Every structure is written in C-alpha cells, then in structure tokens.
Amino acid sequence: MIGCSACLLGVACRYDGASKPDNKIIEFSKKEELFRFCPEQLGGLPTPRPRSEIRGDIVINEHGEDITAFLEKGSEKVLELLLQRNIKKVILKQNSPSCGCGNVYDGTFTGKLIPGNGITTELLKRNGIKVVSEKELFQE
Template sequence: MNVLVSACLLGENCKYNGKNNRSEALIRRLQGHHVIPVCPEVLGGLGVRRPCVELRNGKAVDCNGRDVDAAFRAGVEKALRQIEGQAVDLAVLQSRSPTCGVKQIYDGSFSRRLIDGQGLLAAALTARGVRVVDVEDLDSVPEL
C-alpha cells in the first residue's frame, strides 16, 4: 500500500514552531507499506520556525496578518506533483493543520476556535479521489 503521510507525523521537525508531531502508533502501523512523506508548507518555501497560519475565508494568513496563501498553494501543488503517476492508496494527515487538517481546521481568528473543514492539501487530495484520514482516526483504517 502507498501511503502519503504528513512529514511531521514521522518525526520530521517541520512544524511552524520547529517541532514535530511524531506518532509512534502510526510509524508502527506503516511498517511494510511504501511511505511518501510530505510537508507542503516547507515545499512552498516557508521556513521551519515560521509564524503560525490559519485559513481565513479560504486563504492562508499568518498570525501577523500577512497573506501567505501563494506559498501554501505552491507547496500543495509541489506535493501533488511529487505523487504524480503514483497510486496513492491512503493519506494520513495531521489534525487541524491549515494544509493537512482532514475534519477540522482553526477558524482564522487565532483564538484556537475550531470549525469543520479541510486544509488545502487534504481538500486537494480528496478532490482527486485519495482517501484521507486524520491521524487521530487510525483505528478506522484496519488495513494499516
């Protein structure tokens, strides 16, 4: 099985704060599968240790009010090109991220308020027919 995974879940220090969201449970379950790690934010040219970003009216804006939508969308496009021609059976993505959130994202007010919705990569993968799963819902994926 080919599994696209948010790179931060594999322990890559690519989050906005320079840290990661390493998931030992996910890493164990990925054994024997072909893993494709991606971090669209880094692919889009945003550095590690960057201002946090939320989606506001569908656009990526950082906590300083700076529009970073073009970089986010460029990163999503690079991630999609990275998997072009590959059959991706599943994507396991980081919860609530402006790129990778599967079910919920922050509302754009930087008040930690969640709303139903998807991050930019999750939405793009879904639109292409890739099954996306929130890392918090691993139990819903018996084949992994």
C-alpha cells in the first residue's frame, strides 16, 4: 500500500474547498491500493480555510495567523497512520505547505516558489518514508 494526498484522488479537502484530482494518480489507484489522507484536516483545520504558506520556521495563513501547530499535529497524525499500516512510500501534492516536496511557496503569497519541503514531507522523510510528488511518481 502507498500513501497519497487525498486531494489528488478527488477529495475536496483543499483550503479553497476544492480537490485537485490527478488523472494519472486516479488511474494508478486502480492498480495499487492507495491510503489517502489530508494532513491539514487531520491537524484540525476546517475546509475551506485561509490559504497558508511556510515563512521561515513557521506557517502563517493569509490573515497573518501562525498555524504551525495545526500542521505539525497533522504531520504527526499522518506518520502514526502510516506506521500503523507499515506504509513506506507516499505520493504528496507538490508545493503545499504540508505536502510540498522539493518546492514550496515562499511565504509572501505572491505565487513565488522556493526550494523546500512541506511540514508533513519533512517529518515523513526524517522517519525513513520515501516521498515523491505526483509528478515524480511517473519519472521513477
């Protein structure tokens, strides 16, 4: 079993109340069992919710509120769920402050990407779980 950001599978869990279905991932899920999760919902944030970005060591939303604790709680919950299921690999939605892998927005809410990982990605990688973005999955 492989873990996967729920929004890629069509779950409407994004900040704007929408999903981000990826047809290749949905096709892939017909052959491989995918365990879906949304770290931000698991961390206790509502949907919809204000947009958020990583700024330095914290995560702020577009109203300037520090929501780091919610994303950290969600990442810990994801790690717990993956370990319970012995899942060693996950596909995470690129650029998100939780799920981003390799690039995240720079904290200015201007659409600028910088190198970095989301909060969940960092925690999973530190715990030996392989993380790929939805784009990288098919380049392996």
